[in-house]
Amino acid sequence: MNKVLLLSPHTDDAELGCGGTIAKFLEEGKEIYWLVFSAAKQSVPKGYEADTIKNEFLEVCKNLNLTPSQYNVFDYRVRQLPVHRQEVLETLVKIKREFRPDLVIGPSLNDYHQDHQVVANEMIRAFKGSSSIISYELPWNHVTFSNQMFVRLSAHHLEKKLEMLQCYHTQVVMNRSYFSDEFVRGLAKTRGVQIDAEYAEAFEVIRWIM
Ligand SMILES: [Zn+2]
Incomplete structure (x- = not known):
């Protein structure tokens, strides 16, 4: 399980859902490729440049010592991914051929954000026959979430x-609220308590290949 593909509908999704796991995987020397579909230009608060959120993601990559060959940020508009569903699928199929991930981590099928739903569905469509697939937890977007892994x-x-x-x-x-230190620590602690660990992140398992 050495090559890991991270899928973020928007910058910040993977950090929120599995930032601790990303840190652990990098420490373990796993090869990461990170795909972001929208830099959310339309959601930038007043007074900030349109590229601000993309630059914030690039700051994360710099913090993690990732090189530009390890990530790609597309420029789809927020809430417009359903219109571009086929392009999203074709991008994922291309990445599958080029990167050949062992594990793909993306949003949950139980995530009700319209952009997240598209990425979750196309992720399964593209990788179900080739890679293990798990979904990260973003509790504010779920009605239900199964802590399977x-x-x-x-x-x-x-x-x-x-x-x-x-x-x-x-x-x-x-x-x-979900960016607060208190929330992030609280959720990691809760998931840790469930498995007798200091902290943890939980995932749904869509496919597991060993
Ligand atoms: Zn998102």
Whole structure:
């Protein structure tokens, strides 16, 4: 399980859903490729440049010592991914051929954000025959979520996740509740308690190939 593909409908989704796991995987020397579909130009708060959120993602990549060959940010408009469903699929099929991931991590089928639903569905369509597939947890977007798989985290993985989230100055100033230190620690602690670990992140399993 060495090659891991991360799928973010918008910048910040993968950090919120599995930032601790990303930190742990990089520490373990796994090869990461990270695809972001929308840099959310339309959601930039007043007074900020349109590219701000993309630059915040690039700051995360820099913080993680990722090189530009390890990520790609597309420029789809927020809430417009359903219109571009086929392009999303074709992009994923291309990545499958080029990167050949062992594991794909993306949004849940139980995620009700319209852009997240598209990426979740196309992820399964593209990778169901070739890779293990798991979905990260974004509780504010779910009605239900099955905690089927856990990644144990140490305190330093969680600190790295919090550092990654702090790169999103636009979201922090908007006081988004799921960006708060208290929430991120609380959820990681809750998932940790479920598996007798210090901290953890939970995932749904869509396909597991060993
Ligand atoms: Zn999103």
